[in-house]
Amino acid sequence: MARKEVDIHLKEVGYINCYAFFMAYLLMAIRGLGYLVITWSTVVLLGGFVSDLGKKDFWSLTIITLALTPRVSADVGLKEKLMDIWYSFHGLYRTIFATLDTKNSITLAYWPRGLLAVVVWLCHLLVAPIVVGPLAALYVCGPLLSAGISVWRLIEHDYGDVMKEEGCCNCMKDEDSHLQPALNVLYTLALLQGLLFCYRFYASFARKRLVRDVAKEYNMSNDEQLVKAVKKYLSETVSRCEKDPAFFKETNLATYAVGMIKSIESLESFVSGARILDVLLNYALTVKDKRPRRLTEEKQKALTTDLIGLASTSHVVKKLLQAMDSTSPHGVAMRGIAANILANIAGRTPLMQFPQVIQSVGSLIDISQQQLEGECAVAKLQSGLQEAENYRKLLMEKGFDILHKLAADKENCRAISNSQGLRSKAVAPVRSDLLHLMDHEAWSTTIVDKSLQVMASLVASPGETGAQLRNQISSDKEVIHGMERILRCCGCSEHVRILSIEILTHLAMDEEESLRVNKESRENFIRMLPSILTDDAKECSIRELAGEALVMLSQSKSDAAIILKANDHVVRDLTKIL
Numbered sequence: 001m002a003r004k005e006v007d008i009h010l011k012e013v014g015y016i017n018c019y020a021f022f023m024a025y026l027l028m029a030i031r032g033l034g035y036l037v038i039t040w041s042t043v044v045l046l047g048g049f050v051s052d053l054g055k056k057d058f059w060s061l062t063i064i065t066l067a068l069t070p071r072v073s074a075d076v077g078l079k080e081k082l083m084d085i086w087y088s089f090h091g092l093y094r095t096i097f098a099t100l101d102t103k104n105s106i107t108l109a110y111w112p113r114g115l116l117a118v119v120v121w122l123c124h125l126l127v128a129p130i131v132v133g134p135l136a137a138l139y140v141c142g143p144l145l146s147a148g149i150s151v152w153r154l155i156e157h158d159y160g161d162v163m164k165e166e167g168c169c170n171c172m173k174d175e176d177s178h179l180q181p182a183l184n185v186l187y188t189l190a191l192l193q194g195l196l197f198c199y200r201f202y203a204s205f206a207r208k209r210l211v212r213d214v215a216k217e218y219n220m221s222n223d224e225q226l227v228k229a230v231k232k233y234l235s236e237t238v239s240r241c242e243k244d245p246a247f248f249k250e251t252n253l254a255t256y257a258v259g260m261i262k263s264i265e266s267l268e269s270f271v272s273g274a275r276i277l278d279v280l281l282n283y284a285l286t287v288k289d290k291r292p293r294r295l296t297e298e299k300q301k302a303l304t305t306d307l308i309g310l311a312s313t314s315h316v317v318k319k320l321l322q323a324m325d326s327t328s329p330h331g332v333a334m335r336g337i338a339a340n341i342l343a344n345i346a347g348r349t350p351l352m353q354f355p356q357v358i359q360s361v362g363s364l365i366d367i368s369q370q371q372l373e374g375e376c377a378v379a380k381l382q383s384g385l386q387e388a389e390n391y392r393k394l395l396m397e398k399g400f401d402i403l404h405k406l407a408a409d410k411e412n413c414r415a416i417s418n419s420q421g422l423r424s425k426a427v428a429p430v431r432s433d434l435l436h437l438m439d440h441e442a443w444s445t446t447i448v449d450k451s452l453q454v455m456a457s458l459v460a461s462p463g464e465t466g467a468q469l470r471n472q473i474s475s476d477k478e479v480i481h482g483m484e485r486i487l488r489c490c491g492c493s494e495h496v497r498i499l500s501i502e503i504l505t506h507l508a509m510d511e512e513e514s515l516r517v518n519k520e521s522r523e524n525f526i527r528m529l530p531s532i533l534t535d536d537a538k539e540c541s542i543r544e545l546a547g548e549a550l551v552m553l554s555q556s557k558s559d560a561a562i563i564l565k566a567n568d569h570v571v572r573d574l575t576k577i578l
Contacts, residue, residue, distance in 0.1 A: 147194020364399025
């Protein structure tokens with residue numbers, strides 16, 4: 001099955017991949033010219049005109065051939081070759097010291113072996129200047145050397161004159177000989193190769209600008225680690241394209257990031273891959289008025305689909321879940337990145353099929369004092385008090401985001417219902433009255449709001465699963481009392497009160513379960529609705545929702561009686577509204 005080609009409109013593909021493709025073809029041209037120069041020099045000139053060549057041209061051809069052979073025979077790029085040269089020197093260094101080891105000798109006396117070791121050591125030292133050094137210089141500077149010799153010979157252009165001075169009576173006349181054109185062709189090809197080599201070296205200075213432009217496109221410019229990751233992506237893409245130019249159609253930052261996440265090479269690779277994937281998902285999911293102009297709605301949808309598909313592979317999800325767990329060795333920052341990625345894909349992939357989901361999500365939304373103190377202690381050591389607090393808040397928010405998206409699916413609701421620990425943690429902010437304990441602080445409002453959103457999705461679930469969840473939530477008196485306190489409080493935000501009314505209405509409509517489990521709480525809620533509906537000080541949306549709840553509940557005679565007896569002036573207030 002052929003691999004899908006990447007979109008040329010992506011910034012890294014249009015900039016980095018195409019640059020890598022161009023550099024690969026430049027390298028192919030340089031190598032091809034090198035092959036041609038060596039072939040022309042050895043077969044045509046040294047093979048066909050060796051007796052007619054002057055000393056200058058003979059030695060020029062010999063040096064050009066020797067200078068280009070190491071580079072033409074190499075199948076790797078300059079960077080890899082330089083690394084090989086460094087390894088060779090390192091190996092030489094180790095060999096010298098291994099030769100001088102006299103402690104383990106049992107066959108020779110100390111002094112003879114020492115003398116032999118010094119001789120061998122001197123021989124080793126000669127290897128560097130005689131063999132390794134010249135080969136390295138020829139590989140790095142071979143095209144420049146051959147181009148310099150070619151320029152010199154083309155300027156002097158004394159091919160025939162040399163032969164006459166040396167008394168070559170049997171030589172052909174200049175106008176009939178092919179030696180001069182052959183030499184002109186060779187020196188021109190060598191010069192052209194040298195020019196291409198210099199141009200390719202000059203083009204390498206464009207890498208910094210390409211990395212900067214791609215990083216800016218994806219909002220990575222302010223993160224040094226991400227910029228380094230993009231730089232590494234460019235280097236690896238160029239290296240791969242040098243071996244197979246068609247590779248530029250098969251990779252982009254997303255596939256590169258997923259490959260790093262799947263990699264088992266190092267922890268650093270996994271972290272870099274996850275950070276890149278997180279940034280790309282945030283970029284693809286930006287709202288319409290904030291996305292870049294070049295990212296049209298169609299391209300944004302296609303990019304989002306591709307990213308979700310890549311991030312949803314089982315191996316990637318498993319590693320992200322492991323990183324997100326409280327027992328993860330990856331560190332506090334990595335937990336937040338993994339949580340953000342999973343929050344972005346939670347509603348688009350069946351996460352609940354992974355057994356680690358319940359434990360990992362539960363560790364994020366746990367607001368128990370022991371959990372809070374333990375994780376914040378780790379974060380404080382790494383990033384200070386303020387970052388520790390922000391880190392904990394971010395993890396809880398992402399945990400509830402994941403849970404809210406999971407709760408939109410019926411099968412996921414069943415799994416949540418069967419997991420008492422996860423369900424209990426999901427409603428804990430409401431049960432503990434977190435909103436009022438923290439005096440309506442912005443973060444507590446956000447967490448309670450997200451907790452209520454999860455509860456609203458759970459109680460609205462259809463079938464037996466929904467009935468079971470409504471039963472479980474309505475039987476928790478502290479949770480019900482927490483929502484009642486929200487409805488009575490004038491300082492609570494409009495949205496949390498609307499969510500509380502929606503949840504309590506669902507519970508109240510499930511009459512048989514409610515009467516059997518929590519009759520008192522149900523009646524208290526019904527009595528509160530007329531007061532909410534007739535209170536001019538409350539927001540219109542809340543009053544409207546309370547009125548809708550009253551309409552539904554008034555269908556039952558028993559509930560209608562409770563409504564009419566809610567207070568002494570309920571009938572008057574309702575009549576006044578009419």
